[in-house]
Amino acid sequence: MFLKKSLNLLSNNSRYYTTSTSKSGVANILGKVGIGRLNHVAIATPNLKESCDLYRNVLGAKVSEPVDQVEHGVTTVFVDLGNTKIELLHPIGENSPIQNFLKKNTSGGIHHVCIEVDDINHAVKTLLDENIRIIDPKPKIGAHGKPVVFLHPKSMNGVLVELEEK
Numbered sequence: 001m002f003l004k005k006s007l008n009l010l011s012n013n014s015r016y017y018t019t020s021t022s023k024s025g026v027a028n029i030l031g032k033v034g035i036g037r038l039n040h041v042a043i044a045t046p047n048l049k050e051s052c053d054l055y056r057n058v059l060g061a062k063v064s065e066p067v068d069q070v071e072h073g074v075t076t077v078f079v080d081l082g083n084t085k086i087e088l089l090h091p092i093g094e095n096s097p098i099q100n101f102l103k104k105n106t107s108g109g110i111h112h113v114c115i116e117v118d119d120i121n122h123a124v125k126t127l128l129d130e131n132i133r134i135i136d137p138k139p140k141i142g143a144h145g146k147p148v149v150f151l152h153p154k155s156m157n158g159v160l161v162e163l164e165e166k
């Protein structure tokens, strides 16, 4: 049942029923969050230069220059994979939201997945109605100049999910 509920949560055409009732009354979940393709998989790294060299020189990938995303507390580098991207993340300062993650995962690790949505405000409203924890429901502009929000891992089977407007 839990797997079915999770699979339903991510599909954009299915309607699934849950024991909890949403604000619109009897459970009629998501409607259309308008979920789309995978934009990137983010990897937090303790050593950004080392990770860039690995993907550029060892794996031969096209690797962007580092960009400080000060509002997000990280420096980002994008590795172009053709059909999607890897986002390499390194913390900016002690208050970075990825500091704790790197303390627990000293070699780094997969930090989040980013999925595209048609309309981020519609997605936020839909997901809040279904009690999905959104870390900050007010979208911020992300690395691609588009609004992004983050869904808490506790609501998403232990995975931090970023939504980015198409």
Ligand SMILES: C[C@@H](C(=O)O)C(=O)SCCNC(=O)CCNC(=O)[C@H](O)C(C)(C)COP(=O)(O)OP(=O)(O)OC[C@H]1O[C@@H](n2cnc3c(N)ncnc32)[C@H](O)[C@@H]1OP(=O)(O)O
Residues within 6 Å of the ligand: 042, 069, 072, 074, 076, 087, 089, 097, 098, 100, 101, 110, 111, 112, 114, 135, 141, 142, 143, 144, 148, 150, 152, 153, 154, 158, 159, 160, 162
């Ligand atoms: C530039 C932009 C873009 O692409 O456009 C970005 O990506 S910015 C990327 C950087 N910005 C963000 O990640 C913003 C959203 N992330 C956050 O606000 C934070 O990382 C949180 C998700 C709230 C976690 O914060 P923090 O690790 O300090 O809290 P915490 O240690 O209490 O963790 C709370 C629980 O979540 C788990 N947890 C923490 N980080 C996790 C992750 N990345 N994946 C899965 N689970 C995770 C912990 O193990 C813990 O579970 P237990 O309780 O079971 O032990």
Ligand SMILES: [Co+2]
Residues within 6 Å of the ligand: 040, 042, 087, 112, 114, 162
């Ligand atoms: Co990201």
